[in-house]
Amino acid sequence: MVRLAAAAAAFTRDVAFDLERVRVIITHAREAGAAVLALPDGALGGYVHDLRNPSPDELPPALDPHGPEIRAVAAMAGEMVVCLGYCEYGGSDDGGPVRYNAAACVSGDGVLGRHRKVHQPAGVAGVFRGGEGFAAFDTPAGRMGMLIDHDKTFPESARVLALDGAELVACLSAWPASLTDRAPRMAQDRQARLFDLYDQARAAENQILWLSANQSGRGGSLHFLGRAKVVGPGGEILARTWSKGGLAVADVEPDLMITSARAVLHHLKERRPDTYRDAGGRQPAEPAGRGEH
Incomplete structure (x- = not known):
């Protein structure tokens, strides 16, 4: 039995404040007996404040992926496996500093895995450089993968991780309510x-198995959804939060649950990649539309 936890929480531009909030959430997850904790995207330094026209003067601080902040979270994690998102400094080019929307998976032994968000919505494409792939990695809790919010919109992202052996994916988000079609209640929001x-x-x-962590509260013009959750291999929600901050915690038996889900219909084995004519990246003749996030 493994206890999984996903957090909904608000984070800021103050990295010292965020580190203290991360410490508190890790402490609560440890007290709850969690072996794996997913924290939201932007857990160190927050996320952009405007998806359509991000201000260069209000971007999250760009952190060294090998720097003291990530090392501090690894020390806090100890025996736990903790995933979190942040803005990564990737050096400079002719256009100035290069930033990645990045995630790290850590334990007291150090960094176990990394991911750079591949799919960038139009508004933030000028802020963050896209990552170049998806890869699973081994942890004390089993083989895992990570995605960052908009990545999960694309089925190929999670499929590549599953084909690479990931039995648990942590998707770290800073996902807001609709910008163009505001609903009177969050439950009705697109x-x-x-x-x-x-x-x-x-x-x-x-x-x-799927861990979904998300920011909550407000950041600039964005109202983040919260709605952290643990999802089973049949798509069932095993635990969740709503719009406010909190922890979604669930006990799972990964081998038993995944083996049971794949006992009759085994989606990965039943694939027919030779028939997927657009799988090589050929674009459709007419765009299907552009998402908000």
Whole structure:
């Protein structure tokens, strides 16, 4: 039995404040008996404050991926496996500093895995450089992978991780309510519906466990959804939070649950990649539309 936890919480531009909040959340997860904890994207330094026109003067601080902040979280993690997102400094080029929307998975032994967000919505494409791939990695809790919010919109992202042996994927988000179609209640919000739909679909279609962490509260013009959750390999929500901060905690038996989910229908084995004519990256003739996040 493994206890998984996913957090909904608010973070700021004050990295020292954020580190203290991370420490508190890790402490609560440890007290709850969690072996794996997913924290949101932007857990160190927050996220952009405007998705359509991010101000260069209000960007998250760009952190060294090998720097003291990540090492501090690893020390806090101790025996736990902790995933978190941040803005990574990737050096400089002719256009100035290079930033990645990045994630690190750590324990007291150090960094276990990293990911750079591949899929950048139009508004932030000028802020963050896209990552170049997806890879699973081994942890004391089993083989895992990570995605960052908009990545989960694309089925290929989670599928590549599952094919690489990941049985648990942590998706770290700073996912806000709809910018263009405000709903009177969060439960009716278009982006809230999609956020939950993608979490459940990506778990079910790959028959894997899924941790979804998200920011809550407000950041600039954005109202983050919260809605952290643990999802089983059949797409069932095992534990969740709502719009406010909190921890979604669930006990799972990964081998038993995944083996059971794949006992009759084994989606990965039943694939027919030779028939997927667009799988090589060829674009459709007409764009299907552009998402908000």
